Amino acid sequence: xxxxxxxxxxxxxxxxxxxxxxxxxxxxxxxxxxxxxxxxxxxxxxxxxxxxxxxxxxxxxxxxxxxxxxxxxxxxxxxxxxxxxxxxxxxxxxxxxxxxxxxxxxxxxxxxxxxxxxxxxxxxxxxxxxxxxxxxxxxxxxxxxxxxxxxxxxxxxxxxxxxxxxxxxxxxxxx
Numbered sequence: 424x425x426x427x428x429x430x431x432x433x434x435x436x437x438x439x440x441x442x443x444x445x446x447x448x449x450x451x452x453x454x455x456x457x458x459x460x461x462x463x464x465x466x467x468x469x470x471x472x473x474x475x476x477x478x479x480x481x482x483x484x485x486x487x488x489x490x491x492x493x494x495x496x497x498x499x500x501x502x503x504x505x506x507x508x509x510x511x512x513x514x515x516x517x518x519x520x521x522x523x524x525x526x527x528x529x530x531x532x533x534x535x536x537x538x539x540x541x542x543x544x545x546x547x548x549x550x551x552x553x554x555x556x557x558x559x560x561x562x563x564x565x566x567x568x569x570x571x572x573x574x575x576x577x578x579x580x581x582x583x584x585x586x587x588x589x590x591x592x593x594x595x596x597x598x
Contacts (some may be wrong), residue, residue, distance in 0.1 A: 450485050457485075462490040479543060480555035484562075490528040491562055494520060519575035532559045 449472035456465035470517040472479070485525050495501050498520070540550040546552075 450481050453485055457489050457492055462489055465489045480535045480538035480549045483531045484555040487528045487531035487562055488558055490524055492523055535559050559597035
C-alpha cells in the first residue's frame, strides 16, 4: 500500500500545481471536482474535453486518475483516519476493487500514453504530454500486479542500460 500513499502525495502536489497554473482549463476544473470528491462532475468535464479535443493525452490520464481516486474513496481508503488506523488497509481481504472500473482505467492510461508519445515525437518538451505520462506512470505503479508495470520497468531498464553505457563512454573519453 506504500506505493499508493506515495503516489497520492506526489499526485496531489503535481495535480494542484498543474491545476493552479491552468485553473480555467477543463483539466484544472476536473482536478478541483476530483479533490472535492465530485467524481461524476470531474468525469463530465473530462468527457466533454475528450470529445472536443480527442488528440490531447492529459484528459485521458486525469480521467483515469478520477477512476482511481473514486475507487480509493469507495474502498474507504481516503478517509481521514487512514493514517491513524492502518488495519483496514492491512486486511486486504476486505478490499474488493471493481475489476470493470480497473479495466476502464487501464484503457484510458494506454490511450493517454499513445497520445502523449505521439505528441512528444514532434515536440519533446510538450508539458501536457509529459504530465500525462507522469500521471499514467503513477497510476500504473499503484497497481503493481498489472502487466503494464512490468513493461514500463523493462523500458526504463533498457533506457538506463543505454544511458549508462553512453555515460561510461563519455566519462572514459571514448565515443
